Amino acid sequence: MVNQLSWKVGGQQGEGIESTGEVFAITLNRLGYYLYGYRHFSSRIKGGHTNNKIRVSTKKVRTISDDLDILVAFDQETIDFNFHELRDGGVILADAKFGPKIPEGSNVSLYSVPFTEIASELGTSLMKNMVAIGATSAILNLDPSLFQEVVQDTYGRKGEQVVLNNMEAIRKGAQYLKEELGFDRSDLYLEKADGQKRMFMIGNDAIALGAIAAGARFMAAYPITPASEIMEYLIKKLPDLGGAVIQTEDEIAAATMAIGANYAGARAFTSSAGPGLSLMMESIGLSGMTETPLVIVDTQRGGPSTGLPTKQEQSDLMAMIYGTHGEIPKIVIAPSTVEEAFYDTVEAFNLAEEYQCPVIVLSDLQLSLGKQTVEPLSYESIQIRRGKLLNEELVPEAGNQGYFKRYEITEDGISPRVIPGMKNGIHHVTGVEHDETGKPSEAAANRKAQMEKRLRKLEQIEFNNKVHKNDKHEEPDILFIGYISTRGAIEEAMERLEEDGVKVNHAHIRLIHPFPKEEIRPLIEKAKQVIVVEHNATGQLANLIKMNVGFADKIQSLLKYDGNPFLPNEIYTQSKEFTKQGVLF
Numbered sequence: 001m002v003n004q005l006s007w008k009v010g011g012q013q014g015e016g017i018e019s020t021g022e023v024f025a026i027t028l029n030r031l032g033y034y035l036y037g038y039r040h041f042s043s044r045i046k047g048g049h050t051n052n053k054i055r056v057s058t059k060k061v062r063t064i065s066d067d068l069d070i071l072v073a074f075d076q077e078t079i080d081f082n083f084h085e086l087r088d089g090g091v092i093l094a095d096a097k098f099g100p101k102i103p104e105g106s107n108v109s110l111y112s113v114p115f116t117e118i119a120s121e122l123g124t125s126l127m128k129n130m131v132a133i134g135a136t137s138a139i140l141n142l143d144p145s146l147f148q149e150v151v152q153d154t155y156g157r158k159g160e161q162v163v164l165n166n167m168e169a170i171r172k173g174a175q176y177l178k179e180e181l182g183f184d185r186s187d188l189y190l191e192k193a194d195g196q197k198r199m200f201m202i203g204n205d206a207i208a209l210g211a212i213a214a215g216a217r218f219m220a221a222y223p224i225t226p227a228s229e230i231m232e233y234l235i236k237k238l239p240d241l242g243g244a245v246i247q248t249e250d251e252i253a254a255a256t257m258a259i260g261a262n263y264a265g266a267r268a269f270t271s272s273a274g275p276g277l278s279l280m281m282e283s284i285g286l287s288g289m290t291e292t293p294l295v296i297v298d299t300q301r302g303g304p305s306t307g308l309p310t311k312q313e314q315s316d317l318m319a320m321i322y323g324t325h326g327e328i329p330k331i332v333i334a335p336s337t338v339e340e341a342f343y344d345t346v347e348a349f350n351l352a353e354e355y356q357c358p359v360i361v362l363s364d365l366q367l368s369l370g371k372q373t374v375e376p377l378s379y380e381s382i383q384i385r386r387g388k389l390l391n392e393e394l395v396p397e398a399g400n401q402g403y404f405k406r407y408e409i410t411e412d413g414i415s416p417r418v419i420p421g422m423k424n425g426i427h428h429v430t431g432v433e434h435d436e437t438g439k440p441s442e443a444a445a446n447r448k449a450q451m452e453k454r455l456r457k458l459e460q461i462e463f464n465n466k467v468h469k470n471d472k473h474e475e476p477d478i479l480f481i482g483y484i485s486t487r488g489a490i491e492e493a494m495e496r497l498e499e500d501g502v503k504v505n506h507a508h509i510r511l512i513h514p515f516p517k518e519e520i521r522p523l524i525e526k527a528k529q530v531i532v533v534e535h536n537a538t539g540q541l542a543n544l545i546k547m548n549v550g551f552a553d554k555i556q557s558l559l560k561y562d563g564n565p566f567l568p569n570e571i572y573t574q575s576k577e578f579t580k581q582g583v584l585f
Contacts, residue, residue, distance in 0.1 A: 001189045003058040006065040007136065009129075010051035010082055011074030013042055019154070020072070020129035021052030024136065027150045028056050029200040029373060032193035036061045036488070037371040038565060043225065043309040049077050058191055062337060062372065062488025066569040069188065070139060072132045074115070076100060083108075091188065093135050093177075095128065111135070111181050118172050127169040134173025141189040144170045199374040203341045203367040204229035206374070207297055208237070210345030211269060213382050216295075217243030218268035220257035222250055225309045226365045227271045227299040251276035255283035255296070262293045263429070265389075265419035267349050271297035274316050275306065281323050284358050286431050288328025291407065291415065291454065293352035297345075297361045299368040300484075302563050311563030312365045314484060314535035317544065320360050321513045329355065329413075329457040332513040334362040336468060336487040338372045340510070346382055347463065354387035355457045356414060362512060364535065366485035366565045388416045395424045403427055403437035409449055413456030458514045466516040468508040470494070471523055476505040478575060479527035481520075483509045483541060485565065486533045492568035497575060509541070515548040530555045531578070533571060537561045 009020045018039065025035050036055045042048030055065045068085035071078070073094040079102060086092070088107040094100035096112040113135050115128035130151075137144050147170055155162045177183045201209075208230045211219070217238060221231045235245045248254040254270040261268035272280065277298050287294035300316045302308025320332050331351050335344040345361055352359040395404065395418055406427040408415045415436075418425035428438030433450060435441040468487070478497065480490045487508050494504045507523050509516065524530055524545075532542040532555060539557035546552045558574050560566055 001186065001191050003191045004056060004061070004065075005069040005140075005188065005190065006053065006055050006067065007070045007072070008051050008053040008068055008082060008085070009072040009074075009132065010049065010078030012046075012077075013044065013048050013050040014046035015074065016126065016129045017050050017052055017074070020132060021054055023130070023147065023150050023154060024133055025054050025371065026200060027147050028193075029198065030149065031146065032195040032198075033057065033190075034060050034198075034373040035200060035371070036064060036373070038064045038366065039369060041310050049081055051078065051082060056190065058193055060373070063485075063492065063568060064370075064565060066567045070136065072136065073100060074128070074132075089187070091139060091185075093132060093139075095132075111177060111183065113173065113176055113181070115173070118176065119169055122165050122169055122172070124165075127166055130166045130169035131173035131176075134170035134175075135177040136173075137170065138174040138177040138183060139185070139188050141186075144174050198376065200371060201338060201374055202229065202369050202371045203335075203338050203363055204299070204369065205233055206338045206341040207271070207345045207361065207363070207368075208233035209377075210342040211295075211349070212237060212241065213342070213379060214267060214346040214349035215384055216267040216269055216349060217241060218246075218258070218261045218266050219243075219270065220246045220248050220254040220261070220268070221270050221272065222248050222254050222276060224251075224273045224276050226301055226368045227273050227276075227297065229369070230271045230297060251279040252283060255280040255294070256286070258296075259283060259287050259290075259292050259294055262352075263290075263420070267353075269295035269297065269349070271299065273299050273301050273309075274303045274319070277316065277319065277323070281325075284330070285324040285326055285328060287358040288324065288330065288454070289326075289431050289433075290429055291356040291417075293349075293356055294358040295345075295348045295352050295361065296358060297363060300362070300364040302561075308563045310365070312485075312535055312565050313561060313563065314364050315537070315540065315561070316362070317512065317536070317540040320362055321544075327451070327455065329357040329454050330513060331355065331357060331359040331461060331463075332362055332511075333359065333463065334483045334510055334512050335367070336484055336508050336510065338367070338374050339377070341367065342377055344510070350383070350385040351461070351463070353389060354385055354414070355461070356387065356417060357454075357457060362484065364484045370485065370565075388414055390416050390418050390422075390425075392422050395422055397424060403439075405436040406438050407434060407436050407450065407453075409436060409453050411456075412460060413453045415453075461511070461514055463511045466509075466511040467519040467523075468510060469519075469523070470506040473503040473505050474526060476503045476527045477529070478502060478504045479523055479530045480504065480506045480533060480571075481509065481530060481541070481545065482506075482533040483512065486535070489566040489568045489571055490533055493571035493575065496568070496572045500576075502575075512544075515544060517548045520545065521549050524549060524551045524554060527554065529578075531558050531575060532556070533558045533566065535560055535566070
């Protein structure tokens with residue numbers, strides 16, 4: 001028996017690959033297993049190879065696995081594309097319809113199962129994915145009846161007969177593998193899970209749920225991969241809470257609508273990916289100049305331009321910090337797990353109102369679309385903080401010719417804020433430089449005072465857990481630094497290095513800007529070498545560390561920019577290679 005394994009289903013996009021993975025994964029999640037799922041898909045609606053790789057374990061996992069135990073193939077391309085991942089002793093379940101072939105001499109077992117034929121005999125070839133799930137259940141020694149609840153939830157709206165047919169397809173698949181093909185390998189039987197109930201969700205759903213929990217009731221956005229699920233989730237949920245989602249004509253309109261809604265007193269936000277953020281840059285500057293709260297979610301993908309819309313990358317980092325023209329206060333935070341995506345989104349709305357500036361939640365495709373087991377969320381721990389938003393009783397009597405000092409020079413750089421229509425709250429709002437009441441002003445002294453006032457906000461950002469630390473060694477051989485979705489792969493590589501006698505610490509940065517130099521500096525100081533793991537070609541995070549902390553002679557970049565996530569073994573192997581080359585120690 002095994003306590004974890006990796007399963008992948010592949011075929012042509014549009015033929016039910018995603019639903020196959022969903023039924024399989026949700027069932028195992030409800031049995032109490034921990035899961036991590038990642039989809040490879042093309043930037044088209046139908047056609048092109050797609051696959052869904054799901055890791056199943058009796059303990060928590062935060063990344064996809066290096067190898068593959070079971071491959072379910074609906075076409076030969078799936079075998080050709082994914083065969084290299086299969087470990088010795090791995091299993092391929094393939095539809096007999098296409099006459100599957102594997103390389104000669106390989107230590108992999110191929111089982112041809114007539115997925116399509118069995119499904120057609122039951123009424124429709126569309127159920128071939130359920131036959132495949134049944135065959136998988138036989139490999140894992142799972143009773144087909146365990147899938148009943150999920151099949152009911154998934155297909156119940158289509159009628160009871162559809163549910164019965166799908167369950168029969170699962171039973172037939174299991175029966176064929178055992179009785180016709182004589183499958184019997186206990187080395188792939190899964191150990192029993194703990195049966196605990198946990199959530200299973202993608203990062204985008206956690207971000208959307210975090211926005212709801214934070215009190216956001218308006219979202220303006222334009223669809224774009226890999227951010228669209230945030231909008232799609234809230235389209236279903238916000239109307240029931242008195243809120244609304246507007247699909248705008250472009251990202252420029254989305255950002256300015258969100259600014260307007262925030263100015264009116266609502267909690268509002270937008271989300272997009274790299275190309276959309278490029279269009280929002282002028283609006284982000286408007287938020288900074290008018291000191292209007294604005295939350296933006298950036299789900300990074302492969303660039304530049306249209307680039308790789310459905311592939312993993314982390315190349316927006318510098319753009320999110322320095323992309324706007326001029327200088328404004330800006331906060332950039334980067335969750336590293338689905339749980340953090342929920343809590344950090346809540347905190348983003350608090351920070352935006354407390355510091356009256358744009359706050360960017362920086363995600364990436366792997367975090368946004370990768371599906372993880374999530375412990376129950378703690379709604380009791382959520383706080384709503386609105387900063388210096390005044391109620392009418394606190395607005396001072398009108399002075400200075402009847403205008404409210406919306407941009408009053410204050411010691412902490414944060415001015416009192418009102419919403420439109422409040423008594424004694426009248427003031428100008430403009431994107432040009434202005435005085436304390438908002439009236440345009442080009443006076444040199446005023447410009448200097450307002451500029452310094454705005455930038456003072458960055459001197460006192462309060463954010464819990466700016467850096468996730470695992471610093472158990474006083475003098476580590478290696479300090480790994482990463483951000484967002486690389487956390488799981490780094491943590492597993494660390495375990496292997498420790499087994500080799502290498503002392504390893506880890507810092508995962510969650511507050512990107514303003515940079516947490518005081519938290520990072522001591523970690524770098526005591527390390528012999530620093531390896532910065534990131535998904536881009538130019539080492540943006542490594543360069544940011546060098547700019548803010550120094551120690552360029554200690555820092556080595558481990559980069560990946562081919563569109564695929566890091567595997568634990570890649571980080572482990574490359575770190576060992578650095579050692580052989582004399583880069584480390």
